[in-house]
Amino acid sequence: MDVEREIRALANWPESGHLVLSVYLDASRTDEHARQKLRIFIKDRVKQLEKEMAGRRSRWAAVEEDVRFIERYVEGLLAGLHDSEYNGIALFCCEHEGLRSVIRSRIAFPNAFHVAPRPRIRPLAHLYDEFETALFVDAGQSHAAIYLVAAGEIDRVVTIENEITPRPKPGRLPPSGRGDDQAGAHYRQVSDHLVREADEAGVRNVLLSGTSQAVASLKRLLPKRLAEHVIAELSLGKNPSREQVRESAVKALREAERAREEAVVRQVLEMKTQAARVAVGVDQVLRALAHGRVHRLLISDRFVRAGFRCTSCGKLGEKPPESCELCGEPVVSTDLGEAMVVSAIQRGADIDEIVGHAEFEELGGVAALLRY
């Protein structure tokens, strides 16, 4: 599944007034205790929702089908009937708008149950930021496998096989195009494939695995724009299993992401007084979002703040006014972190969820690099 496209579609959800259920599940543990915990989590949230909607039959009726779908899905999951190989599940439902989306991930989500006029996408956006799409290349002298790893999952594999003519007996002249030339042609072919795949999927993470000689030969042939995106050089041995590939990709991506976060936070800290280039703190970031100037949104994974959103023009803010200062329409309370992430994605900005960074917390836990 193309998680990025899914996130963008959910961020651009056309609000119709109907409620959307967004449920995130941690299905990483399958022992009885963990299963019971998940069962109780869903039961409690459903009960709570029923209580909140008591006396508003029509409101409950509108979400009942979605609630039943989620209950059935979770029961099946706990009984091992489906998706038991995944650790994280995200469900988005709105019967009225025909939305029934199940996103499966090997990375667990913290349990969450949201009912709102819009899908809740921040945990999904975080997963996507944490595990960007990567190309993993298992390179041998005459064989190669290129894995596309998206959101921590192997999406597809392309294999390349070339025959290498055996070495001639001593004393005979080698046929032309043998040996090193053939290996060279093979690596060129792998490199060409890799470039094509990377350009198609917009990948900026490449992992190379193989003998040091194979990795070096391949790396020499990569164009600079791809070579500088090599985040790890590994030696997993011949024909690594899919699980080995996935695990090492996830580990390398996590490390690369921490390094990238550190670099971008440094950049913000260095430029924090240059109002034309960075926005720091809630007020500045909201202003930059409203003007469509956010190129990259940085938000702490611990950022939780209540705010408001205009139901008509979408203006966001911290302290809710009587009505929207821009258009006079009513405002509703909103989770400001989620709203900022949605707004940034709608405007095509990149999101960086900054994990556990003390200096960044001191800046207010939110900042943005600006477009111009």
Ligand SMILES: [Zn+2]
């Ligand atoms: Zn407004």
